[in-house]
Amino acid sequence: MLHAVIMAGGSGTRFWPASRKLLPKQLLALSGDRTMIQSTADRLGDLVPASRQMIITNQILTDAISDQLPEIPAINIVGEPCKRDTAPCVGLAAAMIAKNDPDGIMVVMPSDHVINDHQSFRDAISAGEKLVQEDPTRIVTFGIKPTYPAESFGYVQSSDPIDAAGVSAFKVTQFREKPDRQTAENYVAAGNYYWNSGIFLWRASTILDALAKHEPDMHAHLIAIADAMNTDAFDETLEREFSAINGKSIDYAVMEHYDNVVVIEAPFPWDDVGSWQALSRLHDADEHGNTVVGSHIGIDTKGTIVHTSNDHTIVTIDLEDLIVVHTPDATLVAPKHAEERVREAVAALQAKGMDEKL
Structure with a gap:
């Protein structure tokens, strides 16, 4: 089944004074009547029911998020006891999903993007899901065609086209960190670089296998947490094991080492609402x-x-x-x-x- 994971642990300091520790950017309505995290869940539509949506956030925000998204089961809103970057975040979600659905596919999304064309978004996710079903070892990311030489985004370098229904998809050569101005201009001129949207799609077991290979200590802590699911020891185990993890971004931990990655050129308008x-x-x-x-x-x-x-x-x-x-x-x-x-x-x-x- 397809699951959705919304990463909502950011502090949004660049949006101070509106964004605060207990009311960060993702809980604010910056582009309409709905808050950013509500809009993120909204755009899934009927593609992923609320019962298969999971939110990984800061421990102090779980109640506020539950208030904003009451349709999502409280057990699916998981509060990290400390900040450990995106690899432990998505790894924790993958471990918990795989526990209940060993063949589950998960789309991972930040909670602070603006994507107003919901249907195009869902179509792209469905196309990515088919690519993973065809090859369960495949990782799919979604790239944004750059409109200017941005220095604040990471980039994805693409190569050969991949057959995909209704979307443009390419094999990924490598991920590039945030460049200087000249390098960004070179990327845009080359024509085969995309902004890294931070939206990923993969089989839960595939990302866990990749973490086991490249980050075995992190993987062990995450599996220990998942093993404590639905027990009285879960909160204590989450606190102990997650705090012991050496934090790292998913790009550093996996994406820069993984061979079988496909980028779908996002057919939807996108804004990361960074400042x-x-x-x-x-x-x-x-x-x-x-x-x-x-x-x-x-x-x-x-x-x-x-x-x-x-x-x-x-x-x-x-x-x-x-x-x-x-x-x-x-x-x-x-x-x-x-x-x-x-x-x-x-x-x-x-x-x-x-x-x-x-």
Whole structure:
């Protein structure tokens, strides 16, 4: 059967002050009425029922996620006791799925992407599922055709085409880490590189076998957790075994070593919503190039992003290319070009012991 795993453990620090420890980016509504994690589950439609959807998140977020997605069984919302990157995250889900469905196929998705064409997404997932059914040792990833030489994404290098129903698919030559500007320009010019979307599809047993080969210690801890499923010892075992894992991304742990990988060129529009400037892509701008969410009056204001509530009006005068974000207890004002430095603000608050602002 097809299972869906939503990775929802991120802290979303680049979206401070709206994103907080107990209400991170994936639990915010940044592109519509539904939150990002709700939208991620929504786009699955009837492809994967709620009973076969699993969410791996931070231990402190399980209740909030359960409130937002009450249709997903609480037992399927698993809280990591500590942050250990994506390989333990997807490995834990695979171990738990394989325990109940040894032949199960799983699609793995981050919880903070915007994909508005749900049908194209489901069609691509179905095509990937068929590729894995044809060859159970195959791993499928979904690549985004680059529209500019991005330095903030990893890349997937493709080669020979693969037969796939309704989609363009290629054998993967290798995964590339985030490049410098010149290298990114070379990738785009070459024409056979894709942005790495972080969306994967594989048989649960296949990714477990790969982890057993390349990360045997991690694999042993994950199997110990899965073996404790449906017992009174599960919470204690999860805490002990998961905390003992040496964290690593799934790209480093498996993808860079695995030979049988296929990339499907994503037929759907995609945005990873990495920082506040993403709002400019998700919402229509006014005649002055301002992107506004909430109540705002702009006087000689251009190219500015404003995020506030409808009951708190922000007035800007003679401003250009700024980010202004209001919350009840904190306000951010920064040049758009300095948006990556929002993380520094979070670090400064931590250093000052101002945890109530985090």
